[in-house]
Amino acid sequence: MDYEIMNLGDVTLQSGVTLPSAFLAYKTYGKLNEQKDNVIVYPTAFGDQHVQNEWLIGSGMALDPEKYFIIVPNLLGNGLSSSPSNTPPPFDRAHFPQVTIYDNVRLQHRLVTEKFGIQKIALVVGWSMGGIQAFQWGATYPEMVERIAPFGGIAKPWPHTFVVLDGMRAALLAAVGFDASKLNQLTSADMRAVGRVYAGWGLSHSFYREELYRQLGFDSLESFVVGVWEHSFMKMDPHNVLTMLWTGQHADISANPSYNGDFDKALKSITALACIMPGSTDLFCTADDNEYEANLIPNAVFNPIESNWGHFAGRGINSADNKFIDDNLKRLLALRTNG
Known part of the structure; x- marks a missing residue:
């Protein structure tokens, strides 16, 4: 097993259902420094596990484990964290409760603070449903998150x-x-x-x-x-x-007690420096949707990945797209924050 588990005990989800013996699977890269301020959180996307994130981590890259302590938490439902496939009855298979992005990020916050004692995160970055988790981190914990970089990810599922x-x-x-x-x-x-x-x-x-x-x-x-x-x-x-x-379809960063569905307010509340990178030809997490979101985030730059690879411009397959993302992350990490 190339990852670790944090047991969370019985967790009451946003739905009100209690998931017994919940757990997060995660993997870390690099070392936490003494100040505990070299932290990058990099959540996984729909269907992915931590291994699929590793293309963006490496020596000399923006996510350099020689400089940063990178935490990759696995999405609930992805087969490694609590999921229908690994939860005993009565919550196994089709009986698994509905979990939200807000649930995921709240549990990741427990991992970061309780397990590692971290109070500041230099960057939350992610692709697709990992991107929406980056937005959620910025909206839910603005005092903690210094930068966010969603790529190929939107802050809610727009109707399309x-x-x-x-x-x-x-x-x-x-x-x-x-x-x-x-x-x-x-x-x-x-x-x-x-x-x-x-x-x-x-x-x-x-x-x-x-x-x-x-x-x-x-x-x-x-x-x-x-x-x-x-x-x-x-x-x-x-x-x-x-x-x-289900998590993806209900993944609105404002669908929680902090914002009560006020999507614009949630976006305006993100104080982190933000670099938002849609794929220019993405058909369902569109650049237009991301542009609307970026315009409401006070410290956001909107920087589309000019690519024919659609949503998969952010998947780590096409070298030109990979370089564009990495270069933008380097620029973002070089910016000073007020934190």
């Missing part, structure tokens, strides 16, 4: 984003005839259709038109869809996926 996630959910529910009582019959094989649905949203029109999948070693569209989308989704547990989809 909600519909895209709903299409993925519907592809899975169709396997049991949309009968909620049969959810426990779902298997990983039923994830094949979900992968095909997401294939149309994860990458851009120009990515497919220009056959950029050939750069990844695939000689046809079909071999790419099967080799990447079907295979990666069929490795996932369907109940974990349903949990993460």
Whole structure:
């Protein structure tokens, strides 16, 4: 096992449900300095685990473990932290309670403060649903977070984003005839259709038109869809996926007692220096949505990743996109804060 576990005890979720014996899986890179001020929190995205974040961590990079103490907490529902696949009855599989981004960040705050005694975070960074966690950290703990850098991530699921996630959910529910009582019959094989649905949203029109999948070693569209989308989704547990989809669909940074649904107020309350990097061709976490958000955050720069890789400009696959993200993180970390 290449990660650690923090046992959280019985946790009352935002829904009011108590999840017994909850736990967060996390991995750290680098060393915490004596001042405890060299901290970067880098949450995982939908379907990802800490390993998928490691492309952005390395010597000489912005997230350099020789300079920073980098904490990668795994999302609830991703199979490593408390999830439908690893929770005993009565909260196993389809019975797992609904968890929010706010729940995730509150528990990550416990990890950071209780486990490590950290009071200041230099940067919260993340892609996709990791990006929304960066926004949530900035809105929920503004006195603690000095910088945020969401890339390919928005601060709430705008209506179109909600519909895209709903299409993925519907592809899975169709396997049991949309009968909620049969959810426990779902298997990983039923994830094949979900992968095909997401294939149309994860990458851009120009990515497919220009056959950029050939750069990844695939000689046809079909071999790419099967080799990447079907295979990666069929490795996932369907109940974990349903949990993460629900989290994504209800991931509004203002949907909590601090802001009571006032989205603009939540954005204006983020005092951190912010670098917001959408993929210029992202089809469902769009640059337009991010631009609206950036305009309300007092200390934000809006810096789109000019890329044909759509949402996956932030996935660590295309070297030009990776360099753009890393360069922007270096610039952001070099800026002085009032903290």
